Amino acid sequence: MKQRWWYSALACGASxxxxxxxxxxxxKQYSATASILIDPPPSSDVRTAVAVSPVYLESLRTYEYFAGSDSLFQRAAEQFHLTAADPSEPIERLKKRVLKVSKLRDTKILEITATLPDPKQAAALAGFLAAQTAALSQAVGREGDQELIAKTEQQLQAEEKRLGELNQAMQHLEGGQANGSERYKLESLIDSQAGVERELMRGEADLAEHSDGGLQRRVAELQKQSAALKARIAESETRIARTTAQREALEADIAAATRERDALRSRARDLRAIVGTRGERLSVIDAGVVPQRPSSPKTTLIVMSALLLSFVASVLYLSVGFSMAQLRVRTSRFQHAEHERTY
Structure with missing residues (x-):
């Protein structure tokens, strides 16, 4: 190796x-990075607002799918004409080559890195994706709140309709004037029955003093009238009791429906007040700057790697060559010794 050091020098220089x-x-490729801060939803409890668990931080990786969605990248590719260089390149391969989204470990920071040959275009693309990611998150949260509000308002309308039907049923119920007339009729029947009872008592007393056919017929007629009046009184009391029970049931249903309607109104009002604020809030804290140095190719690393590999390869080559030469010398000496021994 000392004698053939120039092998290694030549290999290193060539590599x-x-x-x-x-x-x-x-x-040359330039990488621009935009950063997004993921704030937890506002809370009235200070302890829950400050304490952030590792599980919660890990759950924030969901927002990587917001920034890396195919539809969002396709819109960005159309706006920045990323497919103009190679229209046949699939959008998935282009996204894998250009875009990188990652949430920093144990932080609430989401980084979006765009890599392109043009540094200004890379910075603009990173900033655009960051802004659209924040807007997409807000739109999704607002859409969910709007669906919940619409469902609550639908329930509110159904409850108001039911309450109107109950009030209408109460108005048409045999209460109010109808029930009052029924009570007046009942009182009148009771008075009539009391009068008949008094006449019946007097008739029975007169009949006890002296027997008379006409008086007996009169007493029998009064007994029939008293029985008929009692039956009518019982029917009237039954109708009044039934109407009263229906009215009480309707009043209970109206009270329950009113409470439910008021609760739904309050819920709908609260949902409108907090629309779009129940989920995490994404804020672009760094839209990215135009990179000054290329991210690839990394010339220094490549040259150092080439020098190291070429040096190792040259040393292995010289070592193997030296071993093979030694093996040939030993083989030649062994053959020469065998030849002398034979002759």
Whole structure:
């Protein structure tokens, strides 16, 4: 190896030259990074607002799918004409080559990195994706709140309709004037029955003093009238009791429906007040700057790697060559010794 050191020098020089030439031929790529801060939803409890568990931080990785969605990247590709260089390239491969989204470990920071040959375009693309990710998160949260509000308002309308039907049923119920007339009729029947009872008592007393056919017929007629009046009184009391029970049931249903309607109104009002604020809030804290240095190719790393690999390869080559030469010498000496022994 001392005698043939120039092998290693030549290999290292050639590999370094080829590496430099390859880096010069490769297209320079610039990476721009935009950062998003994920704030937890506001809370009235200070303890829950401050304490952030590792499980919660890990759950924030969901927002990587917001920034890395195919539809969002396709809109960005159309706006920045990313497919103009190679229209046949699939959008999935282009996204894998251009976009990188990651949430920093144990933080609430989401980073969006765009890599393109044009540094200004890379910075604009990263900023656009960051802004659209925040807007998409707000739109999704607002859409969920709007669906919940619409469902609550639908329940409120159904409850108001039911309450109107109950009030209408109460108005048409045999209460109010109808029930009052029924009570007046009942009182009148009771008075009539009391009068008949008094006449019946007097008739029975007169009949006890002296027997008379006409008086007996009169007493029998009064007994029939008293029985008929009692039956009518019982029917009237039954109708009044039934109407009263229906009215009490309707009043209970109206009270329950009123409470439910008021609760739904309050819930709908609260939902309108907090629409779009129940989920995490995404804020763009760094829209990205125009990169000054290319992210690839990394010339220094490539050249150093080429030098190291070429040096190791040259040493292995010289070592193997030296071993093979030693093996040939030993084989030649052994054959020569065998030849002398034979002759």
């Amino acid at each position: 370094a030259t080829l590496a430099l030439l390859g880096c010069a031929l490769l297209t």
